[in-house]
Amino acid sequence: MIVVMKPNATETEIQNVIRKAESLGARTHPIYGQHRTVVALVGDLTRISRETFNAMDGVKETVRIQEPYKLTSRSTRPDDTIIELPGSDVRIGGNEVIVMAGPCSVESREQILETAHAVKEAGAKVLRGGAFKPRTSPYSFQGLGLKGLEYLAEAREQTGLPIITEVMTVEAVPMVAEYADILQIGARNMQNYGLLQAVGKVKRPVMLKRGISGTIEELLMCAEYIVSSGNNNVLLCERGIRTYETATRNTFDLNAVPVLKQATHLPVVADPSHGTGYRELVPAMARAAVAAGADALIIEVHPDPDNAMSDGRQSLDLNEFARLMDQLRRVAVAIDRTLGQPSNNGVVTPADLTAVA
Structure with a gap:
């Protein structure tokens, strides 16, 4: 699952998402891209719903990644890694x-x-x-x-x-x-x-x-x-x-x-x-x-x-x-x-x- 932040999301809002996800047992990987910032959530996500994060300030949407490789998927990060x-x-x-x-x-x-x-x-x-x-x-x-x-x-x-x-x-x-x-x-x-x-x-x-x-x-x-x-x-x-x-x-x-x-x-x-x-x-x-x-x-x-x-x-x-x-x-x-x-x-x-x- 990735939490897609709004283009104008603040660092405080990003950190709030990270703290919330970790409190629910997920491991987090913030990815700062050229066009968007996302917070990737991995681990046991059975207790986590998309609605939990969609309601948070600075969040644009929450998307479930279908590929088994979550962090390396282009769905997680559309921009090329350099x-x-x-x-x-x-x-x-x-x-x-x-x-x-x-x-x-x-x-x-x-x-x-x-x-x-x-x-x-x-x-x-x-x-x-x-x-x-x-x-x-x-x-x-x-x-x-x-x-x-x-x-x-x-x-x-x-x-x-x-x-x-x-x-x-x-x-x-x-x-x-x-x-x-x-x-x-x-x-x-x-x-x-x-x-x-x-x-x-x-x-x-x-x-x-x-x-x-x-x-x-x-x-x-x-x-x-x-x-x-x-x-x-x-x-x-x-x-x-x-x-x-x-x-x-x-x-x-x-x-x-x-x-x-x-x-x-x-x-x-x-x-x-x-x-x-x-x-x-x-x-x-x-x-x-x-x-x-x-x-x-x-x-x-x-x-x-x-x-x-x-x-x-x-x-x-x-x-x-x-x-x-x-x-x-x-x-x-x-x-x-x-x-x-x-x-x-x-x-x-x-x-x-x-x-x-």
Whole structure:
């Protein structure tokens, strides 16, 4: 249930609604949107009637949300959520398509620094890199751990790029949050509810990847765990699902991008690297994801993919990534969006391309 406040409702009237709802046993989440403020009520609402709140000062109407995901539903918040990364100009969910790029795993100081400078030069706005790696085989490279986080922090210091890296356990959340600007929940942990609640309690944006067999509704319900725990800054990532098809590593569900944009106010990220598993397919699906409305892309890039310790087959090299960024800018402009590039304060616009032509 959401209580929709009038446009001129005062903060006192909003707080009165919150106190009333909590006195009746509901948990409240005030959402201050661009066009309206609502108070979302979750929990056991059997004792609560809409009439109770409709009669209160400052209340426009009370609406029951039909979707099982209450706080992440676009019915609750029609305005898009825009996630700002402090200390940078990165705003995910706005008009600019944000590209996050870097290696699957941080392998060495030299490797991550070389990659960071290269992807920034090409126009990426966030550096990705795994310090802790969940692998199918226990004998595969598992990441550098804390040393990997320290290398990522040094790369951020040198380039100014915010960093995104995966957190795998509840116990590791405080440590990873100390270094990372965005916490990633990997596909294998989508339904790790304890971990979702833990990242919901920290003041870091969270990128939640869709599980390999997860439905879109299940993805949204998992995001609900994070938001209901107090963290509204959640990104939803489509990274491919398991089907009967064996031609690619996963089946990249491009449908998920517009479906999620319709269903939720949260930003949507596309991962064509894991979605396809083959570097020669990544550019086409990256272009398609931008055209479909993705707010961000996360792409694996490595200086020497053929010798990468993990996911080299789906990683672009530095030159391939730079070429792809040039293509993505033109796709973004075609749908009236922008995409970062270094030669014009990080953004190319339709007017810029017209001038070049």
